[in-house]
Amino acid sequence: xxxxxxxxxxxxxxxxDLLDPLFHASATAAAIxxxxxxxxxxxxPLSRASARGQRQRAKLQPRIAELRxxxxxxxxxxxxxxxxLHKEEKVSPLSGCLPSLFQLPAFFLLYHLFSNGSIGGEPNxxxxxxxxxxxxxxxxxxxxxxxxxxxxxxxxxxxLFAIVAAVASFNYxxxxxxxxxxxxxxxxxxxxxxxxxxxxxxxxxxxxxMSFMTLFTVGFVPLAAALYVVTSTTWSAVERAVxxxxxxxxxxxxxxAVGVPPAR
Numbered sequence: 001x002x003x004x005x006x007x008x009x010x011x012x013x014x015x016x017d018l019l020d021p022l023f024h025a026s027a028t029a030a031a032i033x034x035x036x037x038x039x040x041x042x043x044x045p046l047s048r049a050s051a052r053g054q055r056q057r058a059k060l061q062p063r064i065a066e067l068r069x070x071x072x073x074x075x076x077x078x079x080x081x082x083x084x085l086h087k088e089e090k091v092s093p094l095s096g097c098l099p100s101l102f103q104l105p106a107f108f109l110l111y112h113l114f115s116n117g118s119i120g121g122e123p124n125x126x127x128x129x130x131x132x133x134x135x136x137x138x139x140x141x142x143x144x145x146x147x148x149x150x151x152x153x154x155x156x157x158x159x160l161f162a163i164v165a166a167v168a169s170f171n172y173x174x175x176x177x178x179x180x181x182x183x184x185x186x187x188x189x190x191x192x193x194x195x196x197x198x199x200x201x202x203x204x205x206x207x208x209x210m211s212f213m214t215l216f217t218v219g220f221v222p223l224a225a226a227l228y229v230v231t232s233t234t235w236s237a238v239e240r241a242v243x244x245x246x247x248x249x250x251x252x253x254x255x256x257a258v259g260v261p262p263a264r
Contacts, residue, residue: 006120008109013126028129028136032110032224036231039106044239046099051243060085099236107228114224126224132156136224160218160230167237168211174241175211 015031023030064082071078114137118124127137133152134143143153150158214233218226 002120005109005113005116006122009113009119009124009126012113016129025129026131028126029131029224029227032136032227033231035106035110036228037235039103040232040235040239043099043102046102047239048243050099051240054244103232107225107232110228111221111225114222131223131227134223136227137222139222140219156223157218160226161215163230164214164218164233165212167233168214170237171211171240174237174244 012028012031012035015034016028019030019034020027063085067078067081067085071081113119113124114126116124117127119126124137127135129136132155134156135153138153140157143149143151143157146153148154211233214229217229221229
């Protein structure tokens with residue numbers, strides 16, 4: 001692990017050296033942004049596959065509604081029928097999680113790199129690099145202790161918080177609209193819910209708020225890892241806005257469920 005971290009540290013330093021003529025003291029921060037963009041490009045095919053899967057799941061909603069009516073008295077049979085439908089249509093309910101899961105190693109690499117005073121038995125020189133006045137190995141609490149919220153370091157975090165809040169607000173609105181277009185289809189009033197329906201309903205309420213959790217992440221991790229999170233979150237917002245621009249509307253799904261062509 002130590003050898004691997006030494007190689008990764010050398011890679012970051014090499015990229016920073018290449019960017020130094022443009023970004024000078026903030027070259028390492030720029031290298032982290034570039035590294036994040038590279039990771040997101042690698043993950044982009046998974047993001048595209050996730051978008052295709054979500055469109056396919058949206059199109060299945062009318063058929064799932066029919067299954068709920070057919071098996072409203074038998075939740076176990078309903079669950080099996082829904083799973084068979086997903087298998088038949090080659091739709092994975094978990095495909096949307098893959099892009100996030102594949103980014104975790106990159107995030108933890110940066111977190112570990114900028115949380116340790118030494119790498120491979122040598123002092124970690126990267127900790128002295130900065131974004132503006134804030135050291136990349138520092139945290140928000142360090143900025144508050146050195147000049148307060150409106151000090152030289154604090155202002156760097158305020159800018160990051162503002163970016164995250166703007167992206168989170170955008171994601172919140174988009175996620176709410178997306179979930180309105182793909183409503184959870186409840187079990188009939190005179191029949192039991194399918195297994196897991198309650199948990200899914202809870203997730204439906206929580207999901208639009210998840211973007212705001214990034215604010216807490218930025219406030220607690222080293223600045224380098226926070227910069228990765230902010231860059232990746234902003235990338236995700238733009239990417240999803242493009243990939244999901246043609247998602248079916250709520251009216252289209254509703255009319256499809258009863259076999260009526262949507263209004264044009």
